[in-house]
Amino acid sequence: MTPEGDGRVESLCLEALARRVDERVAFLDEACAGDPELRRRVEVLLARAGGFLETPAWEAAPPLKVGARLGAYEIEGEIGSGGMGEVYRARDTRLERTVAIKVLPRAFGGDPERRARFEREAKTIAGLNHPHICTLHDIGDHEGTVFLVMELLAGETLAEHLRKGPLPLEQALTVATHIAEALAAAHRQGIIHRDLKPANVMLTKAGAKLLDFGLAKLKRHGAQPEGADAPSAPTLSATLTGERTIVGTLQYMAPEQLEGRPVDARTDIFAFGAVLHEMLTGRKAFDGQSHASLMSAILTAHPPAISSVEPASPPALDHVVQRCLAKDPEDRWQNAGDLVIELKWIAAAGAEPAAAVRSRKAARVLQAAVAVLALALVASLAVNWMSRRMSPAPPRPVQFTVVPPAPYVLSTLDVPALSPDGTKLAFTARPPDGPSALFERELDSLEVREIAGTSGASSPFWSPDGERLGFFSNRKLKTVTLSGASPATLADGYCCGTWGRDGVILFTGSGPSVRDRRTFRISSEGGLAAEVGHLDASRSERLHQWPVLLPDGRHFLYFSRSGRPDVQGIYEASLSSGETKRVMSAASHVVFVPPGYLLFRLQGRLMVQAYDWRQSRVTGEPIQVAEMVAGADQTAYNAATFAAAPDALAYIPGTATPSTLTWLDRRGTRLGSVGDPGEYYSPQLSPDERTLAVGRYDLATDSRDIWLFDLTRGGAPSRFTFDPADDMNPAWSPDGTRIAFTSARSGQRDIYEKTVGGPGEERLLLSSGTDKHVEYASPDGRMLLFNVIPESGRQEIWALPLVSGGKPFALLRGPADTQSSPLSPDGKFIAYHSSESGRYEIFIQALASGRRWPISIGGGMTPQWRPDGRELFYIAGSRLMAVDITMAGGRVEAGVPHALFEAPFWRGGRNVFVPSRDGRRFLAILQPEQTASRSITVELNWMSRLKQ
C-alpha cells in the first residue's frame, strides 16, 4: 500500500473512532463504498486501535513467577490458565501445605463494593465444605491483587478425560452422583454454579470434585445489571480469535441463560444433563459449527436418547438425562437431591436393561413418595430448590439485635419487614456514600445476607411463602427472590406493599403528585396496575398509604392522611365492593398480625391492640409492647420503624441519645456546643452569623419545626414555626430578614416564607401537587432553589424567581439524584452531589455554560461554600474535606481535596454542617460519642405478653 493509501486508512479510522459505535458501520458503508480492500484495512486498524492502550500500564498484570510471595503463600509453579485468571501451585508457609491459588482479574482490586460482595459470596462457598466440591480455603489480598486459595487437586479434568472417549457406565454414574450431590449441597445454601461443564469437574482419587463454584457470576463487568444473569456476555462480545473460543463457553448453557432470563438451580441441572450425556456417549449434547447454530440447538434441538447411542446403557438413564435437558425449567428435575436418589437407584439396580426397568419403576415410586413428602412439608412453595427449614425456631429467650454488615448502616427512614411465618427479617441499609440495598436475616442464624440486585431499595415486603421480597427502588415496584434471582419490575410505585396468598399485591402508587399516593393492585406475576379505591377530597383526604391485606385476601387496611383529624386514620376496605370503614384514628401506619392484632406507634411507643377484622373493629385496650420506637419521616412515609409477625417483633429503637450542635475548628477540636442535644436537621447560619436556623424533631408532638438560636447571647432557642405539620429546611434570605422553608401543612410539601423577628408574617411561595424541599437562596436574593422528584424518579434542582408572578424552572437535571446544591457566592456556579457513578460525588457546574467539574474523589456529599467562595467543603464518610477553588473566566480550578478532620457526623437532611464566614470553624450536627450505628431490636415470643 502506498503512503497516501496509508494516510487515507488512518484518517478514515480516525473519523470512525470519532463516531459512536453504532454509527460506525453506516459511516464505513458510505466512505468505503466500492472499495472493499480499503474497508478491510480500515476495519483491521480500527480493531487494533480500539483496544490499544485502553488498559492502564500497570493493570495488564504480568504473571507471577516461582518464589513470588502473596502474603503467606509462596508460588511454586503454574498449573494452568483458567478463564478467570492464572492458577498456580503454592505453599502455605504457615500451615506447611500445598494449595492452589487462583489470581483474579485486576478489576477486583479497585471497587470496594464489588470486592465486598465477592467476599461475602466466597465466604458462603467456603462454608460449603463438601467432599465433592473443591474446598475454598481463603481469599487473600496482596497489594491489590485478589486471589483465591483452594484445595490443590491431583488428577485430570473431566474434559481432558473425555477427549479419550466416553466413560464406562459405572464410572459415569459415580461421577454423576458426585456432581449431583455437590450441586444439591450448594443449592441448599442458595448457591448456583452457573458454569457447570467438564472443564470444571476434577477427577481425583477421592472422586469427582466441582471447581469454580459461583465464580461464573463474577464474569459480569460493569454494564450488567445486578441480579440479571446474562450469559458470559463479555466473553461473547470481546470476540477474540476464531469461533472456538465462543463456542466453548456456550456449550453447556441452559436456554434461559442464553436468553438472558433469570437463572436458578435448575439451570445447573440442565448443564448437569449435558455433562452426563457427554460422559455416557462421548459426544456433546449440543453442538454446532458456529455459535449461532449451537444456540439454536440448545434452544430447540433434542439430543438423541442415550440408549440409542450406547445400547448397553439402561433406559432409566434416558429419562434422567431427558428430564435434565427439558427446555422449560419447570419440566426439569426441580431438585438436585432427587437426581441423586434416582442415580443411586440406577447404579444399585445394575446395568442390565431388565433390572433397569424394575429400578426405573421403583425409582418412580420413590420419586412419587418423595414428591408427596416434599409437598406435605413444603406446602405452597412454588420453587422448592431453596429448601430451607420451614419449621419455626424453637422458643428462645427474648431479645437480640441485628445490624447490617460494615460499612452498611441502617437506613433511618425505612421500615423493616418480617416474613409471615416470623422466621426471616428484611431491611434496608446503605454504605456511607452510596445507595441502599436490601438485606435478609433468618432469625435462627447469625448471618445477614445482602440481596443482589436491590440497589436503591426501600420499603421491603414479603411474599406469603417467605421466598420472595417486594420492594421499591427508583420509584418502581420490584420483586426478587432471596438469592437475588428472578428480579422483576412490576409497576411504578412509591412504597408500602402487601402480598396476598393468591398472588395479589397492593401497594401505594407513585406519580408526580402526592395525590397519586393511593392504593393500587397488581398481580405478582406482572401486568397492569389497577386502582383500588380513591381519595375523597371532600373529606380532605390527601393520600392513602400502607395497605395491609387481611387473611381472607379480599379485605385490606390502609392509612389515610387528611387535614381533618376526624378523618385521618386507619381504614378497612373491601377489594370487591370498594366499601371502606374507619377503624381508628392514627398518626402513622399499622401492621396486622394474625389472627387479629394491630400494631402501631403512639407517641413514640409501640402498641398492640386486638382487632376483629371481620367486624372491622378494635376491641379491648392497647397494650404497650416497646418503648421509644423510631418514627420514619412523617409526611412522606407516615410510618414507624417496626415490623411484626406471629411471635416475632422487630423495631428500630428511637433515638434515646440524640445529636448535638457542635462547633469545631479546622483541626476537629470541639469548641463548644449550641443548645441541648436533640434531633437536628439542615442548619443554616444567618448572613451575619449571629443566628442559627435549624430544623428540630420533637418526639412528643412527632413533628419537625424550625428553631432559631441566638449565637451571640446564647440561651434557649426560640421556635420559628408553629404549625403541627412538619416545617423544615430553613434557608435565609441574603439580607437576613426572611427565612424560606418547606412545610407539609397542607398535605404535600410546599414552600413558605416568614419574616424574622417581630410577629413574623408567613406567606406561601409555591404550592403544587409534588413535594418540594427548599435548598438555598441565591446570593443576590432573587431566586430560591428547591428540589423535587418528578416522574422520572430522579431528584432535580429547580429555581423559583422571587418576583411576583415568578414561574419556577428546572436548573439541574442529572442522570441520577441531584441534591444539596448551594450556589457559589458570585451566583455563577452551583455545587451539588449526585449519585450517578453509583456513589455520591461532588460536582461544580457553571450555570451559564452547563459545564461541570468533578470535585471529589472516592465519594462526597453535602457541599458548602466558604462565604468568600475560595474553598468548598464537603463530607466524605466521616471526614470533613476541603478543596481550594479558583474561578476565573467561567471556569473552575479545583485543588486536591484534603481532609480537615474526622467526626461522627449525623446523616440525613439537606446538610449536616455549616462553615463560618472565615472558614475556620464549622457548626456541625454530630452523633453522640457512644452511639454505634443503629440496630434493629428483635423480640421473640412477644405475644405471650398478650395473654395477661
Next chain:
Amino acid sequence: MRAVSPNQTLQTTALINEAYLRLVDADVPWRDRAHFYAVCAQAMRRILVDGARARGSVKRGGGRVHVQLEEWLATTPERDRDLLALDDALADLAAAEPRKSRVVELRYFGGLSVEETAEVLKVSPQTVMRDWNAAKLWLLRALDRRTGQEAKEGP
C-alpha cells in the same frame, strides 16, 4: 512542594485512586490538582520504564537501578521491550504534538478518565478524545515502523 520520588509509595499494583487517597490522608500540601495528577502519571511512567530498562541491562551487567516494583512481579522480556518502544515513541510524539503525548501519559500511565484528563489539560473532553484517538493511531504507526512490519492482516 515535595517532589515525588520513586520512594514515595505509589504502588503500581494499587489503582491510582488508592495511592491518591493515601497521599491525601497524609496531608501532602498539594495545591494544584492538575500538577498532582501530571506528576503522578510521570512518576508511574518513569517507574515502569526504569524497571523494564533495568531488567534488560542486568544481563549486560549494568548497574542496577533501585526498582520500586514489587520484586516478585515478573514481566516477560517481550512486555519490557514493548514498554520501552512505547516510551520512545511517546517521546517522539511529544516533540511533534506535545498535548497528544500528555494525553497518553495521563491516561495510559496515570489511568485518568477522559473527564479528568480534560480537567488537567484544561481542554474539553471532546478535545481529549480526539487527541487520544489520533495519538493511538500515530503510536501504532510508529511502533509498526519500528518493528519493520506492516499492520497485521486480519484472519
